[in-house]
Amino acid sequence: MIKRVLRTALPGLLLLLLWELVGHFHLVADGALPAPWGIIAQYWQDRDVYPVHIWATLQPAMMGFCFGNAVAILLAFLFVLMPVTERLLRGFNIAVFAIPPIALSPILVIMLPGTWPQIMLAAVLVYFPTMLMTLLGLRDVDPRPIDVIRVYGGGDMAVLRLLRLRSCLPGLLGGLRVAAPAAILGAILAEFGSGSRWGLGSFLLGSIGQGNPNRIWGIGLAATFLAAIAYTLCALLAKRFTATITSVTLPSGNIEATNARPNWQRGTNWLFSAAAALVPFFIWWAVIASFGVSPVIAKTPLGVWDYLFRTAGASDNRTEILQALEQSLPMASIGLFIALGFALGLAVMGTIWRTFTAVIMPAALVLQTMPLVALTPIIVLIFGRGVTATLVVTVAVTFFPAFITIAQGLAQVPKPALDVLDVYGAGKLQKLLLVSLPASLPYLCAAARLVAPASLLGVMIAEWLATGYGLGELLNVARGELDYGMIWSVALVSVGLSVGFYQLVSLVETIALRRYRTA
């Protein structure tokens, strides 16, 4: 027992000691990495303001968490009971998933009063993970009990009540776990440019110029701690309801058969796709119309069109955006590839060398829960304001979800397939190359799809806070100059880009998976 505690605690203590030494003697980037002791001393100095800042972030985060999750769960149920609604709202769902929150934040700030921008941004970030995981839980039900219920005359509602409600719980709670740190991140992001005095985001933004690494690290760690608590609370809840299920058999079933649609639906497919693409614009227009904000501030889709193609400076506006794109796009693509490679490498190392996972997981968990805005100033302190910093931020943002997804795929490789290889004395590397890696190809694809939009977000955050070029900078400048048309245009372009990224990766995924299952 003592030995086990020692084995887990010792590396941590050694790391802390190393950190103290490195910080004390200013070994990293001329003092950019402060010693833990200095950070603690700074906490003591700032002890009066911290509770106020934390509460100012936590309260809207919690409200947004409740609000976003309520909508997410309700819509997930609607999607299951009326599948047509899901197809119509597909574009909306993808857009919400892909929206770089940093692009949405200035818009919410100019449209909404008080803490509402924070609440709304937290709600938007919370919506997608909860909706998706609840939907998966509701859908992914063993078909045999459904047959039993149907045999006794039960309808869709009976299946929902008796079966789906219980079986969606692990998914729903897993979604909440991912959503909890996201809510904190949303609340912090909306403080950027809100001009509000309180909140960890405002505190951080105000501290960047002061050149006090102790305080920046302190705020970053406080935000991480907050997000980690939220994550842990939801994870504990989820653990009570989730049993680990590893599939015992290899799914060699034919996927074509399950994807077949009735003929009448095939003809209307393009109609549905067109409607699904238009729905987000309609929702955008409806929200603006119902708010009754001045058209100068709140642009409708038509207003953005005017700004980009019809007003006097329209061509200048377009050039500015195109130039910014030229800087941001390559960064996002390169960052995505590095993050995926990195995640795959670490996940693979985890399967070959078990203790490695034990060492890497806490660090990865910190990355996951650490709100990326809090991370950026720290990365800038260490890596400077160049390309490296942008890439590091992008990888930091995208790495964790990719790593978790790929590691999950590697862990779910069916045991009988590995047993067959064992019988011929296969080594770890052979099992990996012949079975584990190809078997987790769907997970690798899912990871790419999951993090593709996030890579643009990472680039934009780095540009806003550090490097000073690209889309992020354009947004920041437009915000400062109250150039509303530009704010809306950059937001629209970045959402469009994220959605495009997502669709592109989805396309590659479909092609790869089709080759994978059938001849």
Next chain:
Amino acid sequence: MTTTLPTDELSVIGVTRSFSVGTQLLQALQDVSLHCQAGSFTALIGPSGCGKSTLLRIIAGLDRPCSGQVMIGGESPLEKRRQGALGVAFQDPALLPWRSVRQNIALPLQVLRRKVPDQQERIDGLIRLVGLEGFEQARPGQLSGGMRQRVAIARSLVTSPSVLLLDEPFGALDQILRRKMNVELQRIWTTSRPTTLMVTHGIDEALFLADRVVVMNRNPGRMAHRIDVPFPRPRLPDLFSAPDFHRLEDEIAGYLYEEAG
């Protein structure tokens, strides 16, 4: 296609294996000994939870006994399997969905780092042997349950194993298909006669295929009865309805129910 292959005798000597379930200690196998002569076919039969599969996994080197040992031709399972001397087929065919039938059968050769092209003829021969001509390029998703199981059987034979271990290979098939597969397995087995140990729930399957049937009891898992099967080979499908066959079936059923009752 009659080839004489090296076969090994298989000895299980005083094997004990227990699992801890929660706070309880479950005695899966207690002092189990078994000797299979080279080139013989032995069927292991018994109620669920009597440790049949555990025993098979220990022989395959997939699990370790708490005490006792397994010898295959005088060597340990771990040494033996590096030579490709073992073949296995489970109830789950465990085929890789992204590989064709041919590539799935070639998998053990790749693990053993043998050259697959040299063996292409042999692989095609096995495909013919299990009656899957024309499906060489098909993926598991395009095959029926019985066909997938035949691929698994072909794969278990690709290294010309001296010991063949079958864990309810037809357990997931229906009775009609199962009987057909029994007849085919006998035909396939007769061509090379590896020392074979098959775990099964089917009394008729055990009697039709095996030279000897071993009945196991549970709590703790142990050997209870050994029955020599006198029917000469090749055995034909009519055997299933022969009076002697039924008499032995009833005898074994008696051993099984005596324990259950």
